[in-house]
Amino acid sequence: MQSLENRENAVANMHQVIFYPVGNGDTTQIVLSKGRRVLLDFCHRGKSEDDDTPEIDLKKRLREDLDAADRDYFDVVAFTHADLDHIQGSTEFFELQHAKKYQGDGRIKIRELWVPAAMLLEDVDRDSQTEEFALLRREARHRLLEGKDILVFSKPKALADWLEPLLVARGEAKSARDHLFIDAGTIVPGFSLLADGVEFFCHSPFIKHCDEGDIIRNSAALVFNVRLDADGELYDYLEVGDAEYCDLEEIVSITKFHKNDDRLAWDLFNIPHHCSYRALNDEKGERETTPTPLVKELLLLGKADAYIVSCSKPVPDNKAAYEEVQPPHIQARKAYERYLKEVGGRKFLVTMEEPNATKPEPIVFEVGKAGVTWTRSASIGAPGILVSRPPRAGHGRYVL
Incomplete structure (x- = not known):
């Protein structure tokens, strides 16, 4: 029988x-075993504050999580891109450094902000932009110019052309902020397997995503391999934002070219764009989407006991679902489930379906030496039971 001390140590070593x-x-x-916290995107819908809606009151839940940990900050907040469903409510919840009116009053602090270069470059005068995006762009530019509390992913020429004259005017070298830019194909500084039990390997964006005309947010978004170390066992979480199939094809091709194939394997896969068929192919298919060859290759890199998560509304299998224009798409779900079964994966999970569609709760995975475990509840601290063992890390750098 496991002793109380051993059980406490096991929980302490859980991510x-x-x-x-x-x-x-x-x-x-992502809550790391040693306490550091990384938040990927933020979407708080005002209607969620009513008791009769299924969406979670995100602000309330995150405050409860932080209060329980005696914190008023996240170590990192990463916005994969600037679409409203990835930033909604953020400028009311977080403290922003660029103006005092967005500080204090119980706002949650961001110790380090991670953004794609596109967020600093997009034109806020476009009709599709929101005031929320304009504030986040201002915050990112402020932090970059001040040279603290931010990392920017890729450094396209357009961004250098904006930044460098401002640095010169401040009496600084044009290269004074180079350490705050992260290229695709590299490991993000500030975290390590040894110190934190985690590595963030940047798959995308590439420089060309902002240097070849109009910025397409989904293509210029952050994509990570998150590698978690649990007592010497490595597990991989693929965080993809809203990439489309052509973006995934490029990631697969370039990652293989640089011999970083192990960074494509996954124990946990947050699929793109709310289970849209566009992450698999440009044709939805009548009953099931057929992934392109390179996307299929990525799906087949899932490891035994792996999970797929769709951050989306419920994905029913009925006649009306096959005619849906907007995601989620049942045809995409069937494709994901097919390949998950083929690799010996565990389950395809939908955030708005667990434990039921009436009142869903957060889907919690715990990553420990024994494997990746779905706890089937929102409680933090349940034990893990599954096994999945990825290969060791590779390194690279590419800035296409």
């Missing part, structure tokens, strides 16, 4: 990955 039910939107929190 957690928590997916929040916010409708067709994304918010994921």
